[in-house]
Structure formats: C-alpha cells, structure tokens
Amino acid sequence: MKYWKQGFYDEYQEGSVEITEEYYNQLLAGQSNGLLIVESKDGYPILVEYEYDIEEVRKMKMSEIQIFDKSTNVNSFDLLGKSMWLDKSTRVGLFNSISIEKEAGKTDTVLWYDAIKYIIPISDALSMLNEIEMYALNCYNVTQSHIAAVRSLQTIEEIENYDYTVGYPVKLSFPG
Structure with missing residues (x-):
C-alpha cells in the first residue's frame, strides 16, 4: 500500500489517504504520459490534463x-x-x-x-x-x-x- 498527502508516502502520514499499489502505478504511468497528478475534493490523487493559460x-x-x-x-x-x-x-x-x-x-x-x-x-x-x-x-x-x-x-x-x-x-x- 501507498499513501497520498500532497505527494506519495510509503507509510501513513497524518491526514493521508491510502491507495493501492496498482493505482499508484497508474498515476505514475499517467504522469509519464504528460498528465498531472492533482488532489480531488476528497483528498485523493487523480490524473488531469494540464490546461495552458x-x-x-x-x-x-x-x-x-x-x-x-x-x-x-x-x-x-x-x-x-x-x-x-x-x-x-x-x-x-x-x-x-x-x-x-x-x-x-x-x-x-x-x-x-x-x-x-x-x-x-x-x-x-x-x-x-x-x-x-x-x-x-x-x-x-x-x-x-x-x-x-x-x-x-x-x-x-x-x-x-x-x-x-x-x-x-x-x-x-x-x-x-
């Protein structure tokens, strides 16, 4: 298991959310393909496309x-x-x-x-x-x-x- 709190952690941090190893790898793969990892309203990491101003x-x-x-x-x-x-x-x-x-x-x-x-x-x-x-x-x-x-x-x-x-x-x- 991995943990997310404005970044990834191997151990629980106060206020962090737990994510599976599989989802962690999906997030990293998405980031490698140019997507951004941001936090949802619920505090979970999600992938989004960067929007240029x-x-x-x-x-x-x-x-x-x-x-x-x-x-x-x-x-x-x-x-x-x-x-x-x-x-x-x-x-x-x-x-x-x-x-x-x-x-x-x-x-x-x-x-x-x-x-x-x-x-x-x-x-x-x-x-x-x-x-x-x-x-x-x-x-x-x-x-x-x-x-x-x-x-x-x-x-x-x-x-x-x-x-x-x-x-x-x-x-x-x-x-x-």
Whole structure:
C-alpha cells in the first residue's frame, strides 16, 4: 500500500489517504504520459490534463511561427532545380564581392553551394541576390504580421486555430 498527502508516502502520514499499489502505478504511468497528478475534493490523487493559460498558448504559437519562419518552407529558393538558402550575411557578402568583380571587368562569377560550383553571369547574380533580398524582406514582414496578429487574439481557441503558414510570397526559382 501507498499513501497520498500532497505527494506519495510509503507509510501513513497524518491526514493521508491510502491507495493501492496498482493505482499508484497508474498515476505514475499517467504522469509519464504528460498528465498531472492533482488532489480531488476528497483528498485523493487523480490524473488531469494540464490546461495552458492564454499567455502560454500565445507564447507557444509565436514560437511555432518563428520556427516556421526559419524553416525551408520560408527560407529557400531554387537554382537550377536545387533548393538552397543564403542567409543575410552571406547575401551581403556575395553582393559586395560580386560588385567588386563587376568593377574589375569580370563577366561571370562563381557561387559555391553544398560543394557544387555554379558559374553565373554577374548581372544575373546581382539581380538574383536583389530578388532574394526582397523575398526575405517580404517574408520577414509576413512573419511579423503573424506575430502581431497572435498578440491581438483574445481567446485560446482563436490562437490555437490561427494559420501562420499563409501570406508568404511565392518561392523564387532561378533557371540559371
């Protein structure tokens, strides 16, 4: 036998209730599966699902939005059928380097991605980087608008049902 009084005991405590070993194991199994052990009105331990408050639900939804924003669902484009992404610092660095190549009179540049060499006309590469930068900016604005929308929602149900995957620009695709 086990005893419960705001926690489990092997021996009787003043004011505790007796529970079977089998029920004790059921409670622990439920807790392992994400349920909470709480006390009933009669002082017995029972299992309940944790209920998130609206701010916890809001934080979870905003975290989902930020994870989606960093995923390949948003951060990718196609070059010659290969999906890739260039982060902000890489885009800026490439733009600067390619601009220097252009000033030096070169007509083509080399882009390495995932150990694959792409030779691209400089004018195409600069145009591509400009389009990627605008795409990234538009995606950022959509993500921020979703976060603002979730902050303004008034019920848990509205927050849970909010679809943050909509409104993003069409992914870019470059033929090469």
